[in-house]
Amino acid sequence: xxxxxxxxxxxxxxxxDTSATMVDxxxxxxxxxxxxxxxMYADNVRTVTEIYTKVLMDENVSYFxxxxxxxxxxxxxxxxxxxxxxxxxxxxxxxxxxKYHKYSVFHHIVASIENANVTEISIxxxxxxxxxxxxxxxxxxxxxxxxxxxxxxxSFVGHSEKSVDLAAAILSRFDFTENERNIxxxxxxxxxxxxxxxxxxxxxxxxxxxxxxxxxxLFYLLxxxxxxxxxxxxxxxxxxxxxxxxxYYEFANNYFMQKNRKKIEVNSDAKKDETDEETTKEAEEKxxxxxxxxxxDEIITKKNVRVKYQPIVDLKTQSVYGYEVLSQITTGKKxxxxxxxxxxxxxxxxxxxxxxxxxxxxxxxENVVNRESNMIMVNIDYxxxxxxVNKPRIYDMMARNKVVIEFKNYENKDLTDIQETxxxxxxxxxxxxxxxxTLDKLTIEDICYLDIDYIIPDMSFIKEIYKDFxxxxxxxxxxxxxxxxxINLIAVGVEDKRILDTLKLVGVRLVQGYYFGKPLPEINMIxxxxxxxxxxxxxxxxx
Numbered sequence: 315x316x317x318x319x320x321x322x323x324x325x326x327x328x329x330x331d332t333s334a335t336m337v338d339x340x341x342x343x344x345x346x347x348x349x350x351x352x353x354m355y356a357d358n359v360r361t362v363t364e365i366y367t368k369v370l371m372d373e374n375v376s377y378f379x380x381x382x383x384x385x386x387x388x389x390x391x392x393x394x395x396x397x398x399x400x401x402x403x404x405x406x407x408x409x410x411x412x413k414y415h416k417y418s419v420f421h422h423i424v425a426s427i428e429n430a431n432v433t434e435i436s437i438x439x440x441x442x443x444x445x446x447x448x449x450x451x452x453x454x455x456x457x458x459x460x461x462x463x464x465x466x467x468x469s470f471v472g473h474s475e476k477s478v479d480l481a482a483a484i485l486s487r488f489d490f491t492e493n494e495r496n497i498x499x500x501x502x503x504x505x506x507x508x509x510x511x512x513x514x515x516x517x518x519x520x521x522x523x524x525x526x527x528x529x530x531x532l533f534y535l536l537x538x539x540x541x542x543x544x545x546x547x548x549x550x551x552x553x554x555x556x557x558x559x560x561x562y563y564e565f566a567n568n569y570f571m572q573k574n575r576k577k578i579e580v581n582s583d584a585k586k587d588e589t590d591e592e593t594t595k596e597a598e599e600k601x602x603x604x605x606x607x608x609x610x611d612e613i614i615t616k617k618n619v620r621v622k623y624q625p626i627v628d629l630k631t632q633s634v635y636g637y638e639v640l641s642q643i644t645t646g647k648k649x650x651x652x653x654x655x656x657x658x659x660x661x662x663x664x665x666x667x668x669x670x671x672x673x674x675x676x677x678x679x680e681n682v683v684n685r686e687s688n689m690i691m692v693n694i695d696y697x698x699x700x701x702x703v704n705k706p707r708i709y710d711m712m713a714r715n716k717v718v719i720e721f722k723n724y725e726n727k728d729l730t731d732i733q734e735t736x737x738x739x740x741x742x743x744x745x746x747x748x749x750x751x752t753l754d755k756l757t758i759e760d761i762c763y764l765d766i767d768y769i770i771p772d773m774s775f776i777k778e779i780y781k782d783f784x785x786x787x788x789x790x791x792x793x794x795x796x797x798x799x800x801i802n803l804i805a806v807g808v809e810d811k812r813i814l815d816t817l818k819l820v821g822v823r824l825v826q827g828y829y830f831g832k833p834l835p836e837i838n839m840i841x842x843x844x845x846x847x848x849x850x851x852x853x854x855x856x857x
Contacts, residue, residue: 341374345381352387362391363489370446376424383420391487394480399457408457411468416548419456423449425546430538441535444494448501448539451481474506497532501539509540514558519565530570530787534794537562567795568758571788601649606657609645614663614670618645621678622833625840626691626804626826632848633841635824636689636716639675640833668698676711685837689716691768693749696724700735712744718768720747725755729763736765747804758795768802776807776827780816790820810855829855 348369355361369378382388383406389396395405403409408419417425426449430442455476461469478499485495504525508518526532537559544555612618620642628635643654658664672694679690699719702708711717719739724732736746747768748756752775756764771792779785789805796803805817808827817825830847831840847855 341377345378348378349382349385349387352382352385356387356390359487360489366391366488367443367446370427370450371442375427379424379427380420392484394484395454397457399460401460401462403457403460405454405457408460409468410456410470411466414547414551417546419453422546423453426452426542429545430542440494441531444497444501445535445538445542447485448498448505449542451484451498452477452502452505452539452543454480474503478503497535500526500532501536504536505539505543509544509555509558511554511558514561516565519562520569523566523569528570530566530791533566533570537566563798567791567798571753571758571791571795601647603657603660605647606649606654607661607663609643609647609649610654610658610661610663610667612645613643614666616670616674618643619671619674620644620835621675622835623679623682623837624826624833625686625831625844626824627830627844629818629823629825629848632845634686634844636687636691636718637679637685637837638691638693638720638826638833639679640693641671641675642833642835664695665698665701668695669702672699673707673711676715676717680711680715682837684839686839686841689718691718691720691747693720693722696721696727696732696735700731705738709742712739712742716745718745718747720749720768720770722749724748729760733764740765761795761799761801766801768804769796770804770806773807776805776813776817778813780812786816786820789817789822793821 348365351365352362355365369375369382372378383395398404399408405423406420410417410419410422415422427446430445430449453473455473455478456470458476458480459470459472461471463469481502482495482499485498490498504522508514508522522536523533526536540555540562541559544552609618622640622642623637624640625637626635627633643649643651655664655667658667672692675692676690699721739746745767747770748766749770750772751769752772761769769792771789775785775788779789789803793803795801802824803822804824804826805822806826808814808817808825808829810829813827814825814829830844831838
């Protein structure tokens with residue numbers, strides 16, 4: 315029989331004593347202010363929600379929360395937590411004697427809130443708020459469903475659903491949007507599902523993803539909730555969960571990337587830009603293959619070619635991270651680059667052309683005195699690099715500069731050969747990037763195998779990303795994956811503030827585009843302008 319009584323301050327004394335020794339007078343002063351504010355604004359829903367949220371997100375939550383639960387105002391806000399079960403227990407003194415737990419229910423809840431501070435994936439403040447409240451409420455149903463058999467074994471069957479019911483009533487009294495409430499309740503509902511190794515199958519995780527409406531962000535938040543919950547149990551449980559967690563991440567990386575890629579492909583087909591045929595015709599002159607061959611010969615001898623530099627900006631340090639070095643043909647004749655390369659292949663000059671442009675770009679950069687970074691990214695066809703006979707020349711240049719070799723046309727190659735090429739570059743101090751990256755060119759399994767340093771998504775995923783949620787999810791999925799593999803992602807095509815702001819929101823750190831600078835034959839010192847630009851509310855670019 316369940317009784318409804320006022321809580322009398324019963325909780326784990328060892329937990330309270332340990333916490334008390336960790337705080338000083340200033341923390342006790344903060345506690346008094348929190349309690350005073352709760353009493354003063356007890357009926358102000360928005361203010362009370364903010365106060366409790368700050369408590370849950372505080373690094374000393376293990377000190378503040380147990381103390382606050384002993385206040386009458388807390389009982390007013392959370393009466394469901396003070397209900398006694400048939401064993402004379404409520405949330406605060408409910409024991410859970412099992413091999414999975416080392417704490418009582420309330421002690422476990424506080425420990426899980428504290429452990430929710432640390433995650434492998436970067437999350438936004440609103441998501442941290444969601445996780446903290448989910449951990450606070452995830453096990454509140456346990457006293458209600460607790461059963462003890464004749465042998466003294468305790469069980470809490472159905473506690474997740476009971477916690478959802480209680481949390482729904484509690485959250486309705488606080489200042490949460492409907493979406494926030496639904497997310498918190500969903501995380502509580504699934505927090506205890508599929509925690510055994512034999513349960514973590516493709517079928518079960520797909521079922522779980524479907525239950526989360528195939529929402530990638532929600533799936534990753536659930537992983538964080540499960541992680542915090544496991545950390546608050548015992549060492550053996552958490553060590554087992556770390557293995558399971560890797561399976562969750564592996565599933566999520568593959569499942570959501572493939573799903574988003576299909577959506578983007580459909581969306582891209584529907585929104586494909588029309589080709590301006592007249593402009594294309596104007597851009598071409600009636601040049602014969604022989605004329606173009608002469609241009610190629612001039613380029614190979616380093617005539618009619620110059621380099622331009624475009625800055626790559628680090629949003630975290632708010633400064634220039636490096637430069638992409640680009641080659642420009644200066645013949646004065648209008649010719650499409652694809653036509654030039656096509657003719658170069660016909661005359662067996664393609665590799666030579668690529669190699670000359672590549673080495674010339676690095677050599678020209680070495681002559682630049684004024685620069686804010688000594689890291690450069692230089693593009694070259696993968697086969698052209700592999701076929702280059704004079705590799706020691708490249709190695710010497712890499713020894714003198716921080717060179718990132720930006721490969722294109724790397725798809726449909728033997729992965730073992732690609733990795734051997736990467737190893738040889740790393741051995742000489744260079745780095746490797748894959749340009750125009752899409753999942754059509756390399757799968758997640760391929761990337762797992764290769765030890766690359768940078769991924770540059772195809773620019774079509776960056777164009778108008780501010781109004782295409784599927785693109786946002788795709789880029790965020792790539793970021794999630796690259797962080798776990800220590801790979802840097804560079805977003806190219808940042809032309810305005812709307813794109814920049816959206817990329818910042820989805821977690822991009824390195825960006826490149828006209829918003830920060832057009833490719834120029836000289837390097838402008840722009841660090842001060844970059845700082846001002848990133849800290850300005852106005853929509854303006856450097857160029």
